[in-house]
Amino acid sequence: MTAAAAGDAPAARAGLQLGALLGPFGGGVVAAVLPEIGASFGVSAQAAASSLTVYLLPFAALMLVSGTLGQRWGPARTIRLAYVAYAVFTLAAAVAPWFWLFQVSRGLQGCANAFTTPLLMARLAAMTPPDRLGRALGVFGAMQAVGQTSAPLVGGLAAEASWRWAFAGIALVGAVLATWPLPADDEAGPDTAARLRDPWRASVLLPGLAALAAWGCMAGLSFLFALRMQDAFGFGAGMRGLLLTGFGVAGFLAARFAGAAADRFGGRLTALIGLVTGAALVLVIGATGVAPVAVAAWAAAGVCSQLVLVAVNTTVLSADGPGRSGAISVVQAMRFLGMAAAPAVFTAPYHADPLLGFALPAAVLLAAVPLTATLTRART
Incomplete structure (x- = not known):
């Protein structure tokens, strides 16, 4: 590494971590302003509310291939172009005069974000010593949690004037990130030999299933937690929204701890604790008649989700094999597909019996425990 490159390394690392904010923030900013968007x-x-799905589905689906395509085109170049595209599409959503154009812009936002998240993670892994990779990915996860948690609040505040200002601000952030220093692409140039089928192997797909279960059966239950708070305890919309943030806040606070645990104890034990404890917490939410207990269990589940995700991401990004960017891209796609599937899978059981609605995702988390055998052992 040259002296100039070494000097740029802290700024480049900061740019990779800041980039983690953009996607979750842009995706979730509409959650608190749906009535205002509808009225406009x-x-x-x-x-x-369909604007949430319109963003999430192309984002998750395109990530099945975006990491490999980014390797072919050059990661730094791809990330910058994706930031520019994200800013343009977000600005289009901000000024859209018709709902169909707003929806198209949201879908294109999701497409652009698919070319940032996995490539940012892969570049972060490439510039991080293996024994500190878990900590670095923990910080990345914390930044994602900040974006996910703060988006509804910022969107709601912006809507006091106009929800469109929130989108204008996101577009500005995307433009700034497009000019931020990033780790340079390898001197050898883009990996034109990267193949779309490279990530489709057991060492990627099995950890990906663990991520799918963890995110779908913990973070993906936000809608179910909100229903439980209303049905069992009579909380209004404002209080439900406030309580929902507990998951993200706890995940943010615990992310560095989760990364340190993965570095010290290995992915296997870290994910095992996250899955088993998460299953118990999810079951508590459905079973308890004491509101503070349910709220505390929901927040603690945010910690468990970070334990599993950091363990999975660390394992996949530190493994040998072709296509690191493509591998983490497929894992992230599976993670968000699990979240997208949760409402369709668990809503009907909840309405049949509230306890059943939470017992089923708890059972899925326990069923995923054998997948931890595919994760990295404790370091020696």
């Missing part, structure tokens, strides 16, 4: 376009709040 003359559609119902329920129709406006």
Whole structure:
């Protein structure tokens, strides 16, 4: 590494970590302003809520291939172009006069984000010593949690004037990140030999299933937790929104701890603790009749989700084999597909019996425990 490159390394690392904020923030900023968005376009709040799905589905689906394509094109170049595209599409959403154009812009936002998250993680892994990779990915996860947790708050505050200002601000952040220093691509140039099928191997897919279970059956239950808070304890929308942030806040505070645990004890034990404890906490939410207990269990589940995700990400990014960017891209796609599937899978059981609605995801988490055998052993 040259002296100039070494000097740029802290700024480049900061740029990689800051980039983790953008996608979750841009995806979740609409959550608190759905009525205002609906009123702007003359559609119902329920129709406006589809903007969450319109963002998430192309984001998750395109990540099945975006990491490998980014390797082919050059990671730094791809990330910068994705930031520019994200800023443009976000600005288009901010000024859209028609709902269909707003929805198209949201979908294109998700597509652009698919080319940032996995490539940022892969570049971070490439410049981090193996014995500190868990900590670095823990910080990355913490930044994602900040974006996910703060988005509804910022969106709600912006909506006091106009929800469109929130999108204008996100577009500005994307433009700034596009000019931020990033680790340079390898001198050998883009990996034109990277193949789309390279990540489709057991050492990637099995940890990916663990991520799918953890994110779908913990973070993906935010809607179910909100229903439980209303049905069992009578909390209104404002209080439910506040309590929902507990998951993200706890995940943020615990992310560095989760990374340190993965570095010290290995991914296997770290993920095992996260899955088993997470299953118990999810079951408590559905079983308890004491509101503070349910709220505390929800927040603690945010810690457990970080334990599993950091363990999985550390294992995949430190493993030998072709296509590191493609591998983490597939894992992240599986993670968010699990989250997208949760409402369709668990809503009907909850309405049949609230306890059953939480017992099923708890059972899925326990069923995923054998997958921890595919994760990295404790370091020696």
